[in-house]
Amino acid sequence: MSSHTAEPGQGRALAIVERAYRGAVETQFSDALYCAYLFHIHLGGLDLLLRGPAVTYAVRGATPALRLGGQDLHTVNDPRVNLAVLLDSGVGVWVEEPDLPAHGLSPAALLPDVRTVPAGEMTARWPAYRSVFYL
Incomplete structure (x- = not known):
């Protein structure tokens, strides 16, 4: 369960992720969500806004294995697991509402503690944020 109960801002930084990227074998140790975790620790608090295809990170369910040359590759990061770590660490996670139906999703499919906001909100x-940046 997330320990983040504050409203957006309040001295925190805001990271925005718009592109869904599962990572590659060469970069399986670090992705945008891992970097978000490090920023949360080093900046003293972080909110994360998922937009565009990145909203798929916040839905329940397992990530299918990546298939290469007829074989399943199970070593690539699972963004849902990484997002759960962020939530448990107190990162506020927000999803822009219009991007959910655009990707065939509904707010009911979101992981617990992920909040929705209208586009542009x-x-x-x-x-209110001390810094805003894209990951």
Whole structure:
């Protein structure tokens, strides 16, 4: 269960992830969500906004194995597992509502503690953050 109960901002940083990237064999040790975890620790608090295809990170269910040359590759990071780690660490995770149906999803499919916001709402909150950046 997430320990994050604060509203967006409040001295935290905001990281925005728009592209869903499962990673490659060469980069399985680090991806945007792992970097978000490090930023959360080193910056003293982080909120994460998922937009576009990255909203798929926040849905329940298992990530299918990556198939290469007729074989399943099970060593690639699972963004849902990494997102659960972020939530457990106190990272506030937000998803822009219009991007859910655009990818065949509904808010009911989201992981617990992931919040939805209308498009553009987090942009209006940028002044409350100490920094805003894209991952």
